[in-house]
Amino acid sequence: EPEVTQTPSHQVTQMGQEVILRCVPISNHLYFYWYRQILGQKVEFLVSFYNNEISEKSEIFDDQFSVERPDGSNFTLKIRSTKLEDSAMYFCASSVWRGGNQPQHFGDGTRLSIL
């Protein structure tokens, strides 16, 4: 069964450094997402992406965050200058099409630890 792939599984970074989290969505999916989950808390929406542009973003997704689809398969989340509070599990998801009725399929997540 096709799945969303995320790398790395765990990233440790010094505060203030830039980090890029990578995702390979399911191949025939057109809509991509990033969510984060601070340890022990609920999953929070960050951004959705379609047709090479951001469709929707939350208040969490401020100027230090950016997303990109650099080629036909990868989807990345960049955090420019990491803060301690960016420590969380980051999930990438994809769906066949936009629309709330489409189930989003999640990757296994990248655990980001900021020191």
Place this chain on the structure above:
Amino acid sequence: AQKVTQAQTEISVVEKEDVTLDCVYETRDTTYYLFWYKQPPSGELVFLIRRNSFDEQNEISGRYSWNFQKSTSSFNFTITASQVVDSAVYFCALSGKETSGSRLTFGEGTQLTVNP
């Protein structure tokens, strides 16, 4: 604004017991979609089920069943004859109508522990 409430933070049962996880939602959309996801100890999020707001037919899939009641804004999830492998955090989630984007709004999650 959308909101999902899972009032049960933790539930602990003994294997073979039935267990129901509660979910209450708030939305202004007339068309919306409800989901349940499972997060086992390994951390991934596993899609379990999706229901449309215009389809209140309840569903049974093996040991899982779902009870959607629009009148009470609830979308509860029942595991029959629970097993140790069912131990996980279960998240209820909500998404609005097609034209308003498709962000998922998650509840706080319910930690289910099934003891042998």
